[in-house]
Amino acid sequence: MVILSIAVVVVGAMCLLNLVLTFGVIRRLREHTELLNQRIVDRAAAPGPIMLEAGATVGDFSVTTTDGVPVSRADLTGQRLVGFFSPTCAACAENMPTYVAHAQAHPGGRDAVLSVVVGSEAETAEMTRQLEPVSRVVRDVEQGEISRAFAVDGYPAYGILDGDRVKASDFVFARLTDSVTA
Structure with a gap:
């Protein structure tokens, strides 16, 4: 017991x-x-910069758009909207409608908007289909020529250029447009 x-x-x-x-x-x-x-x-x-920051100059590049138009740094004139996208990026797909709407309304039309899709032709086909009516589209590889020229370090990456100089850049499209209108 x-x-x-x-x-x-x-x-x-x-x-x-x-x-x-x-x-x-x-x-x-x-x-x-x-x-x-x-x-x-x-x-x-x-976070760190997603691409070249305001005031930086775009590096040299020479690429061809999906519709056969050559584009180089020398062609960057006036105010231009740029966007970098990857088909494996959920935020890219989520923000695509907002980007497309702004691209459609961008001064200078389709020729003043440059969109870069990173991946193979098959992987980027849907993004290319959405972007081609409102922008010039370039297909690039991971850390390819145009991605290096803009020092892209993630997706999505957005920028507004004044000639070959970055006016604003961000990975959140709303912050990009807010910083330019402020």
């Missing part, structure tokens, strides 16, 4: 210790979750 009482007390103490340790671990996990979430928010709020 005494042994049974001691066993019950020891088992009870072990359960209580286990419960206290479990609550400690849960509290620590919550703290870590909050720290990780804050780090994600901070990084999203201030």
Whole structure:
């Protein structure tokens, strides 16, 4: 009977210790979750540049659009809207209608909008179909010639040019248009 009482007390103490340790671990996990979430928010709020920043000059390039028109840095005149897209990028597909609507209304029409799709012809066919009516479209490879000229480091990437100089750039289209109209 005494042994049974001691066993019950020891088992009870072990359960209580286990419960206290479990609550400690849960509290620590919550703290870590909050720290990780804050780090994600901070990084999203201030990521590195997605492409050349305002004031930078576009590098040299010479490419051909999907409809056979040659385009080089020398052809970048006036105010021009540029966008870089990848078919594997969910944000690219999500923001495509907004970009297309702005491209359609951009001063200078289709010739003043340059869209770059990164991938094979088969992979980029749907994006190309959406973009061709409102812009000149260039198909590029990952870190290809035109992507390097604009120092693109992710997708989507948007820019507004004044000649061959970047006026504004961002990976959020609304912020791009807000910074130019401000």
